[in-house]
Amino acid sequence: MTLPPFLRAEEQVIIYDGICKLCNAWVIFLLTHRIDPKIRFVAIQSEKGKMLLRYAGLPDENIRTIVLINKNQHWLRSQAICRAMAFMPWPWKALSAIRFLPSFISDFFYNRIALNRYRLFGHYDDVHEIEGDYPGRFL
DSSP states (O other), X not given: OOOOTTOOTTOEXXXXXXXXXXXXXXXXXXXXXXXXXXXXXXXXXXXXXXHHHHHTTOOSSSOOSOEEXXXXXXXXXXXXXXXXXXXXXXXXXXXXXXXXXXXXXXXXXXXXXXXHHHHHHOBOSSOOOOOSSOTTSBO
């Protein structure tokens, strides 16, 4: 089994839309609420993000979702969000239980928000650099 590029064996990566204001806010939420340091982040639009998408067997162009990669597994949409929440402290960790719902239910809500996120929350013209003291958290 080959490790994903740029990651150590114990690390996982969340690939997010770097121009989406909602996606950036979610990453900031995870960081400020102390998600496990084994979780790293990279924007879909970056070269490293595209390499990780290819590693997971996903297209590296026009992908508009959140991806969580752990070694040779990956999850998309609501499953990626719920599995990431499992690395949060309580009470946020409890939200990870949503992953046990059938995907067609949890993805229904995810897809409604995702389809309208730029209109509802806005977007940046270019990949937004998240500011703050988060050394080593971004690829």
